[in-house]
Amino acid sequence: MIVVIKPNTKEENLEKVLKKIQELGFETRVLKGVLRTVIACIGDERGKPQLQQAVEAFDCVESVVPILKPYKLASLETKGERSVIDIGMGVKIGGKDLIVIAGPCSVENEKQIVETAQAVKDAGAKAFRGGAYKPRTSPYSFQGMGEKGLKLLAKGREAVGLPIVTEVMDAGDIPIIADHADVIQVGARNVQNFALLKHLGKVKKPILLKRGMMTTIDEWLMSAEYILAGGNSNIILCERGIRTFETATRNTLDISAVPVLKEKTHLPVIVDPSHGTGFWQYVAPMAFAAIAAGADGLIIEVHQKPETAMSDGAQSLKPQKFAELMKQLRIIAKAVNRIV
Amino acid sequence: MIVVIKPNTKEENLEKVLKKIQELGFETRVLKGVLRTVIACIGDERGKPQLQQAVEAFDCVESVVPILKPYKLASLETKGERSVIDIGMGVKIGGKDLIVIAGPCSVENEKQIVETAQAVKDAGAKAFRGGAYKPRTSPYSFQGMGEKGLKLLAKGREAVGLPIVTEVMDAGDIPIIADHADVIQVGARNVQNFALLKHLGKVKKPILLKRGMMTTIDEWLMSAEYILAGGNSNIILCERGIRTFETATRNTLDISAVPVLKEKTHLPVIVDPSHGTGFWQYVAPMAFAAIAAGADGLIIEVHQKPETAMSDGAQSLKPQKFAELMKQLRIIAKAVNRIV
Amino acid sequence: MIVVIKPNTKEENLEKVLKKIQELGFETRVLKGVLRTVIACIGDERGKPQLQQAVEAFDCVESVVPILKPYKLASLETKGERSVIDIGMGVKIGGKDLIVIAGPCSVENEKQIVETAQAVKDAGAKAFRGGAYKPRTSPYSFQGMGEKGLKLLAKGREAVGLPIVTEVMDAGDIPIIADHADVIQVGARNVQNFALLKHLGKVKKPILLKRGMMTTIDEWLMSAEYILAGGNSNIILCERGIRTFETATRNTLDISAVPVLKEKTHLPVIVDPSHGTGFWQYVAPMAFAAIAAGADGLIIEVHQKPETAMSDGAQSLKPQKFAELMKQLRIIAKAVNRIV
Amino acid sequence: MIVVIKPNTKEENLEKVLKKIQELGFETRVLKGVLRTVIACIGDERGKPQLQQAVEAFDCVESVVPILKPYKLASLETKGERSVIDIGMGVKIGGKDLIVIAGPCSVENEKQIVETAQAVKDAGAKAFRGGAYKPRTSPYSFQGMGEKGLKLLAKGREAVGLPIVTEVMDAGDIPIIADHADVIQVGARNVQNFALLKHLGKVKKPILLKRGMMTTIDEWLMSAEYILAGGNSNIILCERGIRTFETATRNTLDISAVPVLKEKTHLPVIVDPSHGTGFWQYVAPMAFAAIAAGADGLIIEVHQKPETAMSDGAQSLKPQKFAELMKQLRIIAKAVNRIV
Numbered sequence A, B, C, D: 001m002i003v004v005i006k007p008n009t010k011e012e013n014l015e016k017v018l019k020k021i022q023e024l025g026f027e028t029r030v031l032k033g034v035l036r037t038v039i040a041c042i043g044d045e046r047g048k049p050q051l052q053q054a055v056e057a058f059d060c061v062e063s064v065v066p067i068l069k070p071y072k073l074a075s076l077e078t079k080g081e082r083s084v085i086d087i088g089m090g091v092k093i094g095g096k097d098l099i100v101i102a103g104p105c106s107v108e109n110e111k112q113i114v115e116t117a118q119a120v121k122d123a124g125a126k127a128f129r130g131g132a133y134k135p136r137t138s139p140y141s142f143q144g145m146g147e148k149g150l151k152l153l154a155k156g157r158e159a160v161g162l163p164i165v166t167e168v169m170d171a172g173d174i175p176i177i178a179d180h181a182d183v184i185q186v187g188a189r190n191v192q193n194f195a196l197l198k199h200l201g202k203v204k205k206p207i208l209l210k211r212g213m214m215t216t217i218d219e220w221l222m223s224a225e226y227i228l229a230g231g232n233s234n235i236i237l238c239e240r241g242i243r244t245f246e247t248a249t250r251n252t253l254d255i256s257a258v259p260v261l262k263e264k265t266h267l268p269v270i271v272d273p274s275h276g277t278g279f280w281q282y283v284a285p286m287a288f289a290a291i292a293a294g295a296d297g298l299i300i301e302v303h304q305k306p307e308t309a310m311s312d313g314a315q316s317l318k319p320q321k322f323a324e325l326m327k328q329l330r331i332i333a334k335a336v337n338r339i340v
Helices: A011-023 A049-056 A110-123 A147-160 A171-180 A194-201 A217-230 A257-264 A273-277 A280-292 A319-335 B011-023 B049-056 B110-123 B147-160 B171-180 B194-200 B217-230 B257-264 B273-277 B280-292 B319-335 C011-023 C049-056 C110-123 C147-160 C171-180 C194-200 C217-230 C257-264 C273-277 C280-292 C319-335 D011-023 D049-056 D110-123 D147-160 D171-180 D194-200 D217-230 D257-264 D273-277 D280-292 D319-335
Strands: A002-005 A027-032 A037-042 A061-065 A085-088 A091-093 A099-103 A127-129 A164-168 A183-186 A207-210 A235-239 A269-271 A297-301 B002-005 B027-032 B037-042 B061-065 B085-088 B091-093 B099-103 B127-129 B164-168 B183-186 B207-210 B235-239 B269-271 B297-301 C002-005 C027-032 C037-042 C061-065 C085-088 C091-093 C099-103 C127-129 C164-168 C183-186 C207-210 C235-239 C269-271 C297-301 D002-005 D027-032 D037-042 D061-065 D085-088 D091-093 D099-103 D127-129 D164-168 D183-186 D207-210 D235-239 D269-271 D297-301
Touching (some): A002 A011, A011 A027, A011 A037, A037 D037, A147 A164, A147 A171, A194 A217, A257 A269, A297 A319, B002 B011, B011 B049, B037 C037, B085 B235, B091 B099, B127 B147, B194 B217, B217 B257, B235 B257, B280 B319, B280 D257, B319 D319, C002 C011, C099 C319, C127 C147, C147 C164, C147 C171, C194 C217, C207 C217, C217 C257, C257 C269, C273 C297, C280 C297, C297 C319, D049 D061, D099 D110, D147 D171, D171 D183, D183 D194, D217 D235
Parallel strands (some): A099 A297, B099 B127, B127 B164, B207 B235, B235 B269, B269 B297, C183 C207, C207 C235, C235 C269, D127 D164, D235 D269, D269 D297
Antiparallel strands (some): A085 A091, B085 B091, C002 C061, D002 D037, D085 D091
């Protein structure tokens, strides 16, 4: 870490800063420049946020510059090799196989679940998604079927043989979700719900951790670090669009997060072009873009009859459109040496 | 609501949209323009998000434009008069009195709590803040003292006679927090933690609802609507800065949210210049700006020795600086016909 | 256009609004809803911004909602077929051929220009880029070689037979640039330099119009509309990243702008992954993503020795890396039925 | 400047970086940490952007961290005292007097100009604004009266005795604008029109430099640096709102830019609450907020009949409302020890 000292700082105040840094276990080197004095702190600062915090509160400190990224367990540099996450039923995310997860936004009834699961499986999906607990902006919107929805998902799982991905919103629901689902999803709005992340660190099931719409990549990796530090290393990251000034799309899908994450972390990365764009007609081109950029998979909303959907109709693909997307995806996957 | 139909839409598809709208209880008027046909839906669309949702999923619909804001209980138009929230010990927010809430970011020990509470009270604060459960970006940062911290806050309350404001992160902690605190704070990262908001709708204590760094004003009011719809109408809104591209400040404090909210909602609005700027030297000017713009109060971080603070040292004022701020604030409050 | 009237508006004030709308040549329909009265304005509102402007200034108007997009000449709906832009020397952008434009950020000397032009041509580039007038954040940075640089570009053109793309910053330089270059580029910071756009509407040469880092897609198309309305219909749009809160990349490359533009406009769209990411190691994956999403081409910075570059070294590819990118691009282009 | 070297970098590559830094005139210190080696560059890096640029293009460089801000002439640290800008007719910006500039968005006719100028003067404005050259998103919007408008402004000046502020869009218009106006305004969209800034560096008239809607404070000061480096030190900065995700206001007025600028630069700072909010009803509260935060003045749009305005009607105050604002502003100014 580099600490920049304000001009005209008294020697005794500089000494106080040095003493604090040393107390926290770091060596110090003082460099006097032409216009500023800086202190270099020698040591592994990762996992020691108290260093930066303590130092930047001194009046004589102009700024503090970390040299290392704050995450340790999520770092590719630390682990040295990529993670492949086994989500059950023989499906693994992070290897050569591209994994497409598909299904409706909300679980609505048994017929819908079984038929949609069969349709997405036939088209090549490797896992099935469906929401039983729904985060909705309005308290007057459909809030999901809850436990009953989980049971329908389990029926779909049995019927077609695909692992199930579903979202958790309340830590109290973790046990029942873990009983019915193969992957527990954390939605964009809960990516910094640290209480929930701590609970998920103690769970055995893989976690699909979506990026928040205003979460930097570093913050997102720190949220993964919460789960990793809790003991659960089965995490799949999912880019789903960030909030920007542009309103032509629901969010701005940050495809560049894919190569950035591939450089920084060993965790696999998938992309959600449905929430990322908000309009079904943009889902296919953005799905192709994600795979071309190196993503390990996709999560896509599919609904048999979008205009009757309980949620997210406008961004859902009909099974027929989804099948066409998958057909084209196979060709693109091959071009980047992956398999769908 | 206005529904815009795509050019060259077949009559039978238009009919399907009309039928759907009518099924949902709205009258329809079809207007054929030069280049587009639009449908006007007549009825009170507030609290009926399913209308927009269903309609925008039709292939022949180009766009859907709501005419009314989606919140109903939070709306000033609905209620017709401003709310004044009683937070206990004779303190009310939303009237002529400006309420300043002050205290440390984190509860650290009894001495700190009692001394700081006394200092902020002496300077004119009307409530005391302190975090027992802390939302931290890093799992390696101090996470708060928990229940022990709540007890120390209760001691501070007794010692100096100020109502206590503290944050909840986990729905499981609501009962114990409600036992010790006068106001329960929802932090920026939990503003769309809908599971938590539903639990808080059933609580009797007032809720201080911070804006999220990614939350539009309309979304924020929908989060308030969750609590209101649950039965708790004691809500204080707190602007604390949004995330933008600017990095000179920790967040961009959106002072214009104050007049916007005063137009839209009956709920009182306070401002947090400490998190809003992230640097102690900007706290006073932004506190003055907030009051000049019409805010009902402020929440400010005060720490006796920022460089030893367990969190947020850089943005905390020393008690002496806080007292100077309060002195100047009294003069500005008078200029806008308010009382500190 | 839909005009929403405030509740409790007097009939006489409503009449004034109706009269104004009719004066501007639109028919009106008044719809009285349960909570609001709205006026539907019947007529082609495109190219008549004064309508919205006049109406929204009335005190009794709550909001104004345009139904049509404000651009007319740039609209795919108006033109009915896609444009293919001929940039000279047999190169056309917007057809089945993907066009890759490559070259250094700044023109530095003759050797650099001729050698780099040859290298990018050998790798498959169809046009050569190089800056003679450079927009730099700092007045102390290298500002470009100016006219001398243009002459070097012309030499490169002759030597290797590729059309030249170069940027204009000052309307006064248009004649000399038009003399030497095949395509005139408008940089991100000048996308709403309306004085410059008007001058370019009178030029015969094709214009490469970059998106501004703060420009919505609709605003960007309105900037194209300036040039089109001036009489120059040879415009190529170039997505180059928008400014967001994320700092892991220099900008956030908005790949979804590609399918959005393909829906809205007939103009061809290319992507700049060099400025879009700011780091050479992310250029290839984002180039592939752009093509997979449907872009008509790319513009990529290539420098023989990035560490001696006068500008943008960190995001420039060495010729060898560029050749590898082109090789892989050919495979991906084929997968989406395009030709490099 | 601090240069962070990638792990596992060969000594010979480190040497190349060191050599490059030394060639550019800086001393180097190498610090070997536990996980990273960093190079500290000793010297005044301001005004030497080529240092950062060259270094960050080396493959073995992980990141580069400047220690000093890139502006030199705009820096308060360099100048050591605040600037007061004389705009003519006895009006000075940056001292104890708060300067309010008011007038219509566009010049429309002589009667409008003379009457509005008189009205704003009577209410306490110290300068008059009006646009003769108008930057409009649409080519079909009113583009301003041009030279004829300048002449009308000059008539207003004579009639009421207020200095005139008007915008330049095209460098070719600078001479005629300088002939008629007292202050030349650079609009938000031209803040990084470096060609224009260079021309303005050679002008004698004071420049009102608006912030761009996506310009960081540091970039904005670098734009001021262009003008300063060109020889014109009479610059007034004007915060006018930045673009964010929030749409309740036209822009998000960044009031915190005021204290940030007061810390970084000697140049005076005024605020534009009309463009900053986009709605007349928010202008007064945000004007008060700006002054409470320490701004040196305001620029406010005033129109006699907003619903007939050629531009920006919705955000213009009627003279009567403006007079009320000024009355209240006087009281607030006094509270912060300033004079209107």
